[in-house]
Amino acid sequence: MQKQAILLGSDAIANGVKLCRPAVISAYPITPQTHIIETLSEMVDRGELESQYIKVESEMSAIAAVLGSVSAGSRSFTASSSQGLAMMHEVLHWFAGARLPLVLVNANRALGAPWNIWSDQSDSFSQRDTGWLQIYCETSQEALDTIIIAYKASEQLMLPIMVMIDGFILSHTMERLLIPDQQLVDDYLPAYQAPYRLDPDDPLTFGAAAQPDLFYELKKTFSETMSEAPTVLKNCEADFRQAFARAYSPVMRCPEGDEKSDTAIICCGAMTGTARVAVADLNKRGLSTDLLKIRLLRPFPKDELCAVCRDKKRIIVLNRACSYGVGGTLSQEVRAALYHLEQRPLVNDVMISLGGKEVFPETIAAVIENREELSSVDCNWLK
Amino acid sequence: MTELKYVKAIKDGDFRGLPISRASTAVNMTGSWKFFRPHLVSKNSPCREACPLQIPIAAYLGRLAEGKPSAALALLREFNPMPAVTGRVCPNFCQNACNRMEFDEAVSVGELERYLGDLGLEQAPDPVTVNRTEKIAIIGAGPAGLSAATFLARRGFKITLFEQAPAAGGLLRYAIPAYRLPRAILNREIDNLLKSYQIDLKCECRIGPDETSQLATEYSRIIWAPGLQSSRLPAAWPRLPLIKGALEVLSAISRGADINGQRFLVVGGGNAALDTARSLRRLGKEVEIIYRRTLAEMPAYAAEIKQALAEGLVIHTEEVIENVKPLTTGLQLFIHKSRKINEQIGAGEFLRTATADCLIAAIGQESDLRFNEHNNFITAGDFAHGAASVAEALASGRRAAETVLQQLGILPVPENITPDLKSKSRIEYKQLQLDYYAKKPAVKMAELDSLSRKENFSEIHQTLSSEQMQIEIERCFHCGSCTACGICWFFCPDVAIALDREESDLESRVLFDYDHCKGCGQCAAICPRGVIEMEEDN
Ligand SMILES: Cc1cc2nc3c(=O)[nH]c(=O)nc-3n(C[C@H](O)[C@H](O)[C@H](O)COP(=O)(O)OP(=O)(O)OC[C@H]3O[C@@H](n4cnc5c(N)ncnc54)[C@H](O)[C@@H]3O)c2cc1C
Ligand code: SF4
Ligand code: SF4
Ligand code: SF4
Numbered sequence: 001m002q003k004q005a006i007l008l009g010s011d012a013i014a015n016g017v018k019l020c021r022p023a024v025i026s027a028y029p030i031t032p033q034t035h036i037i038e039t040l041s042e043m044v045d046r047g048e049l050e051s052q053y054i055k056v057e058s059e060m061s062a063i064a065a066v067l068g069s070v071s072a073g074s075r076s077f078t079a080s081s082s083q084g085l086a087m088m089h090e091v092l093h094w095f096a097g098a099r100l101p102l103v104l105v106n107a108n109r110a111l112g113a114p115w116n117i118w119s120d121q122s123d124s125f126s127q128r129d130t131g132w133l134q135i136y137c138e139t140s141q142e143a144l145d146t147i148i149i150a151y152k153a154s155e156q157l158m159l160p161i162m163v164m165i166d167g168f169i170l171s172h173t174m175e176r177l178l179i180p181d182q183q184l185v186d187d188y189l190p191a192y193q194a195p196y197r198l199d200p201d202d203p204l205t206f207g208a209a210a211q212p213d214l215f216y217e218l219k220k221t222f223s224e225t226m227s228e229a230p231t232v233l234k235n236c237e238a239d240f241r242q243a244f245a246r247a248y249s250p251v252m253r254c255p256e257g258d259e260k261s262d263t264a265i266i267c268c269g270a271m272t273g274t275a276r277v278a279v280a281d282l283n284k285r286g287l288s289t290d291l292l293k294i295r296l297l298r299p300f301p302k303d304e305l306c307a308v309c310r311d312k313k314r315i316i317v318l319n320r321a322c323s324y325g326v327g328g329t330l331s332q333e334v335r336a337a338l339y340h341l342e343q344r345p346l347v348n349d350v351m352i353s354l355g356g357k358e359v360f361p362e363t364i365a366a367v368i369e370n371r372e373e374l375s376s377v378d379c380n381w382l383k
Numbered sequence: 384m385t386e387l388k389y390v391k392a393i394k395d396g397d398f399r400g401l402p403i404s405r406a407s408t409a410v411n412m413t414g415s416w417k418f419f420r421p422h423l424v425s426k427n428s429p430c431r432e433a434c435p436l437q438i439p440i441a442a443y444l445g446r447l448a449e450g451k452p453s454a455a456l457a458l459l460r461e462f463n464p465m466p467a468v469t470g471r472v473c474p475n476f477c478q479n480a481c482n483r484m485e486f487d488e489a490v491s492v493g494e495l496e497r498y499l500g501d502l503g504l505e506q507a508p509d510p511v512t513v514n515r516t517e518k519i520a521i522i523g524a525g526p527a528g529l530s531a532a533t534f535l536a537r538r539g540f541k542i543t544l545f546e547q548a549p550a551a552g553g554l555l556r557y558a559i560p561a562y563r564l565p566r567a568i569l570n571r572e573i574d575n576l577l578k579s580y581q582i583d584l585k586c587e588c589r590i591g592p593d594e595t596s597q598l599a600t601e602y603s604r605i606i607w608a609p610g611l612q613s614s615r616l617p618a619a620w621p622r623l624p625l626i627k628g629a630l631e632v633l634s635a636i637s638r639g640a641d642i643n644g645q646r647f648l649v650v651g652g653g654n655a656a657l658d659t660a661r662s663l664r665r666l667g668k669e670v671e672i673i674y675r676r677t678l679a680e681m682p683a684y685a686a687e688i689k690q691a692l693a694e695g696l697v698i699h700t701e702e703v704i705e706n707v708k709p710l711t712t713g714l715q716l717f718i719h720k721s722r723k724i725n726e727q728i729g730a731g732e733f734l735r736t737a738t739a740d741c742l743i744a745a746i747g748q749e750s751d752l753r754f755n756e757h758n759n760f761i762t763a764g765d766f767a768h769g770a771a772s773v774a775e776a777l778a779s780g781r782r783a784a785e786t787v788l789q790q791l792g793i794l795p796v797p798e799n800i801t802p803d804l805k806s807k808s809r810i811e812y813k814q815l816q817l818d819y820y821a822k823k824p825a826v827k828m829a830e831l832d833s834l835s836r837k838e839n840f841s842e843i844h845q846t847l848s849s850e851q852m853q854i855e856i857e858r859c860f861h862c863g864s865c866t867a868c869g870i871c872w873f874f875c876p877d878v879a880i881a882l883d884r885e886e887s888d889l890e891s892r893v894l895f896d897y898d899h900c901k902g903c904g905q906c907a908a909i910c911p912r913g914v915i916e917m918e919e920d921n
Binding site: 097158203206209210217221222225 | 387388389390393394396398400401402403404405406407408411
């Protein structure tokens with residue numbers, strides 16, 4: 001059973017988290033936090049969610065607190081955004097390196113200076129190399145579902161997963177969605193059984209100093225586990241589809257696009273929704289375009305992407321994060337993956353939005369209409 | 384399906400490839416890096432320094448906070464033999480020095496002491512065994528005598544207490560009114576002492592200076608604690624039967640004797656004046672006080688003055704009674720404005736005459752004992768140091784016991800029962816780390832309202848409930864006393880601290896692992912009570 005509801009994105013996510021029964025929640029409640037954790041704190045207060053809620057004095061402490069609770073074998077949760085996520089940076093590395101499972105929700109928002117609170121993916125893109133899995137969601141329903149999937153995958157891989165929603169665009173808007181029954185989630189996601197944990201009766205040393213050779217070996221294993229991650233995630237997504245009748249995969253083709261078209265738009269996050277409208281209209285007008293959404297950014301699903309781009313001649317990547325001096329961060333990922341194709345398509349790197357700059361269907365349509373003018377070497381900024 | 388090698392390995396409990404190990408890092412003696420090492424040093428809390436009995440308030444309240452009321456009571460009793468009494472009548476010297484005053488409001492130490500004192504009424508002190516042959520005589524079973532008896536009995540002495548009155552207690556029984564100190568409480572506390580310490584109390588047995596040599600044949604030492612039993616009368620007044628001393632009246636009220644007359648005038652500004660006036664009013668008499676200075680200068684405890692005024696007692700200030708004349712019934716009083724001459728108060732202009740059925744002087748006490756030879760006898764209490772307080776009398780009794788022990792060679796001379804607070808420094812407010820405390824008003828005892836209380840001797844205040852105690856105890860910072868709160872344990876980044884919550888030696892409750900402590904000093908900075916100090920590591 002799943003019941004219908006109209007909820008704010010943040011509340012939808014809080015409901016998803018609640019269904020996963022985290023034993024510990026820790027967060028810093030001040031800007032740039034979202035009301036995800038506010039709603040969770042109320043659930044704990046009302047006794048609807050049995051969880052230790054640890055209010056801390058910074059995001060650094062929030063992530064450190066759950067580092068402790070997960071080490072002790074408890075399923076945990078935290079959420080942050082922009083500067084808050086940046087502040088967690090050091091511990092993000094440690095979390096993954098320590099091989100601890102966690103789901104963190106990040107509401108993508110810009111990093112200053114200058115001060116800006118709107119949607120922008122630079123915050124999480126700049127955490128790509130921390131060893132976390134990263135999943136970007138298009139809708140609040142997808143975010144709610146992804147949290148449930150992510151706990152399952154994370155605990156199988158013993159790796160942390162960051163689930164992204166677009167700040168304001170998803171977090172602060174209402175959406176009609178389905179909330180699964182607790183029983184359904186309990187059947188899908190068994191209680192967390194930590195294979196190792198802090199236990200005075202069975203002492204283990206966690207993350208102690210490793211000499212260079214051992215360090216290298218450990219990181220090699222880490223990287224190898226990471227390469228198994230897409231398979232694990234896909235299995236979890238398949239199980240989810242069976243139980244909840246909603247399908248997700250690391251790279252998703254949008255039905256609004258024309259599969260046979262030799263031109264495809266690639267984007268990730270909530271912008272995909274806008275692109276769907278634009279592409280449907282373009283196809284109606286005879287400007288045949290395909291639309292691909294990247295859900296999994298880390299590990300990057302290069303095989304899945306190559307499979308759907310094999311016959312494309314032009315890929316237009318719409319970016320919401322910039323690696324200054326190179327260009328759109330997502331474009332780099334796409335280029336690197338497609339390099340392995342025998343027939344490499346042209347990749348146009350488009351910086352469509354930063355700091356909440358509004359993207360309308362017409363903005364995207366204009367890029368396609370004028371695609372011949374796009375540079376295939378440099379990053380294309382809007383005029 | 385692809386074989387998920389690493390995922391499977393983890394599931395099978397194979398930690399190879401994971402940054403986890405069964406080897407211990409304890410072999411890394413990171414402690415060798417340090418230049419400074421932490422250690423525990425208890426400090427004197429200001430409340431303790433202010434308490435005449437030097438009760439380790441921070442420490443016994445620490446035990447209470449830890450949920451060990453019996454242990455707290457035991458520690459309190461080591462220093463204070465009569466906590467149910469002092470918890471009621473002590474003016475709380477401690478509270479006036481409390482560090483928490485700078486934060487919000489002093490901790491209600493008196494209330495907490497009273498809470499434990501009442502608990503102690505049901506839990507008599509552990510009985511002692513008499514194992515010494517020397518016998519000790521104590522004259523006077525007031526707080527000073529009872530205290531001396533307690534401390535000596537704890538050392539195995541057989542004590543005989545000589546008391547001229549029909550029961551023990553001294554001014555506690557025959558002066559302090561029952562609405563402040565119910566007799567059932569007093570009786571219970573004294574009975575517990577007499578039983579547990581096997582004190583031989585001989586009532587209605589007045590000992591005069593002449594009996595001293597006779598007692599000396601039977602007793603190794605004699606302690607004199609007879610208090611000050613007579614009220615002084617102003618020299619200017621004639622000696623008339625209707626002019627009485629406060630102690631005489633209070634004693635009669637305490638014994639339930641009939642008090643003749645209806646209109647009373649009490650002269651004085653101390654506790655005796657207030658207690659006499661308030662007691663008489665409770666018997667339905669009309670009473671007014673005349674005091675020669677201002678209200679602010681009254682030596683009575685401020686709380687008592689406030690309560691008396693709330694009960695509607697009239698206090699005429701800056702007035703003196705210059706002359707008294709007997710009438711056929713009653714007295715005629717000549718009241719003058721008081722006049723200050725070089726700090727002395729004399730009579731100024733005449734104001735009015737008044738009549739009264741009885742005039743009571745509450746202007747001071749004196750001893751009715753006259754000693755001819757002052758050969759070094761041991762004294763205690765008001766008799767030794769002048770009219771003071773119960774806590775001071777108890778402390779003085781303890782010092783007298785100490786003197787006996789020293790004279791008999793049982794306690795080496797520089798050693799004391801009274802703790803030597805000079806060896807430790809006082810912990811000041813600024814040295815506390817109070818981030819873990821929130822401002823919170825002090826819990827006060829429930830009080831009978833002024834209307835319903837002023838006509839009877841029901842006790843005005845109610846002992847804190849255990850819920851109230853719980854709230855109040857959390858307000859104490861336990862200045863300078865380790866409570867094994869574990870905050871240092873939590874903050875030590877090197878896991879170099881262990882706690883022993885059961886350890887009663889407060890300086891041994893935190894154990895430092897110097898092999899792994901890097902000397903960062905975080906523990907010293909974070910300890911709320913300021914008991915961790917860093918010293919150079921050699
Ligand atoms: C009205 C009043 C109110 C007070 N209120 C307070 C208060 O609220 N708080 C406070 O801390 N202090 C108060 N005090 C002071 C306090 O009561 C005394 O300081 C204290 O009781 C002194 O104790 P003590 O043992 O030295 O003397 P006492 O209490 O006077 O005891 C002396 C005992 O010796 C006995 N005795 C005397 N001579 C002989 C003898 N020759 N042979 C045998 N026995 C003898 C007496 O009968 C008496 O029992 C008050 C005093 C008065 C008068
Ligand atoms: S806070 Fe407690 S220990 Fe500190 S001075 Fe006050 S009563 Fe004494
Ligand atoms: S922090 Fe707590 S446990 Fe540590 S020394 Fe101070 S009082 Fe004792
Ligand atoms: S916090 Fe730990 S490491 Fe630092 S000085 Fe104290 S005991 Fe030593």
